[in-house]
Amino acid sequence: MRKKTIVILVFLFLVGLLNSQDKLSPFDILDRVDKNTFFTTAYSEVDMEISIKNRLIKKSMISYSEGNNKSFIKFLSPARDKGTKILKVNDIIKIYYPSAERIMRLSGHMLRQSMMGSDFSYEDMTERVKKLREEYTGEILEDENVESHNCYVMVLTSKNPKKTYYRIKIWVDKQLFVGLKEELYSRGKKLLKVLLAKDIKKSNQRYYASRIIMEDKLRKNSSTTMILKKIVFNIPIPAQTFTERQLMKK
């Protein structure tokens, strides 16, 4: 009898636990998504495939990141892009072009320009790493499946009316708390981009997508796939990595 009671209690506890998980607030969901996204430092090796007008253009790069605010990218191929470096510190991006041996500083609305011919913009680098729960308020819709993953579906509205992606419709995996799909809208409700996160992997207790596909809906027949070939979290990165001197270094 006692055993039965314990089993029933455990069962009720588990049901309660599941129910409580089902009733997560938008803030809680975004918080858990953010926890998966943010790290102290990371080193990654990435291939970028731009598919446009029946052509496939491949680029490769390495990237160092520290927190949300610092990153350094160096392009390794193709030959014309080799040596191009991008330094991001807070909301300012500096790009070094080996062909000109000059640095260009990008800020403000110029960050909306395409990054290296891809469907990602420089703004995607600066803005998307900010914490969703701090930038947006959310509303939960009916659950949906994305490639057999059961997902929370939320509509996020920016707290800042000038935000490029004023509205985001996001599909968050209920188990892993990774955004599997995002539709990014302007304030005028125009669909600007669609992001798909695929091949979810686990490292250091966090889940991340090793293939991210971005479609810029303002470019016809175009998509860019970022393939994370290698990623190492919490790796020591020298402080001088995120400096202009490093940008100019041959």
Add this chain to the structure above:
Amino acid sequence: MLKNIFKFAWRNIWRNKRRTLFTTMAIVIGMITLIFAKSYIGGIMTNSVESVVKTQIGHIRIAHNEYLRLERIFPKEYLITNISKVRKLLSLVTEINHIDERIKFPLLLSYEDVNEPCIAIGIDPVAIDKSMDLSKTITKGQYFDSDQTKLIIGKGLADKMKVDINNELLLVTTDINYSTYALPFNIEGIFETGYSVFDKHVLYIPIEKAREMLNTPQAAHEILIFIQNPAEAEMVAQRIKSILDQNFPDNQYQVIPYQQADMVRSFLPMVEKIYDKIIMIVMLIVALVILNTMLMAVMERFHEIGVLKAMGLKNHNIITMIFIEAFCIGTIGAVIGGGIGGAISAYVEKTGINFAQMMGTEVWDKMDIPMPFFSKIMYPDFTMEILISSVIFGIFITLLAVVYPAYKSSKMLPVDAFRSKLNI
């Protein structure tokens, strides 16, 4: 008898000099207005076509089919490749005066912390100067020399970037393989074409540097061809097309004479329609002024006409007399008005009308008027055709104006004429 009628009419004209002067003045002012309006609007039309031809489409334009289809978004990958072969083939066409190759692409312009998207046009500085006198548009600094690392920039764009001559700009673009490429250039000169939209968004660089930036050696987006006799453009274009089709079987290049260019074919007729309506309104106003003045001039002479009839002048004699008077006044007014209107139009044709100065340069610079249909300085286009047609119109309207009063006055009884009972 006709001789006597003519004498009557001639004396009548000079008998009341004030009346004749006012009537003639109305015709003179009408003629000046009409001739100037026609010359001015003719000037807008001629300037527009010439500007489009010189700056954008040449007498004949060769470009890739897809480039022309997507031209608005600058599809940089659709090029005329193997340009030396095309040039060699074009040398067979004797009517060609010169050719002007161009590469156009969007880019990001950077100076210190200021970035601005704009359009770069890669040009052969010598060839383009033959087409559109680009060197004469330089208002500060100099035109291109042999230095390949220099550019010239539109004044509006230079102002937006807060740059001046000798400043170094960084030009960044993606090439035809979507690789990013950048080159530094020094500003050699600042140009002002008079088309504010153009000057705000365009800079010129040497074509070889444009080819380097886009990674397109031996290629151009378009070839503009200028021929000796523009009227032959359609015929020459057909010949060039058949030569190219024989040598490039994939049939990927279009050869467009300026008469068939979209800008001329679709936009100009629309503008032409608007201007035709404006001319019609001007003609109507001029006609009403002349009609009104002539009608009054005849009406106030009913007593006099009554006397003539009482003296035995026949109806047709009265009509002939009034028509001779109208013809003389109409001719004098139209000729004087034509002379003054023609002289004013011919003078302004040389000096031009500077709208930017009239409106204030600051106001003008803020206006985004689409090129090439409205330039900073407009030059009327005065022709003998305008003069002759306007003078004929003036005389015709004067004669038309007296048809009704002449008919009515010929039909009235002398006694009614004395009492001025004629109802018009």
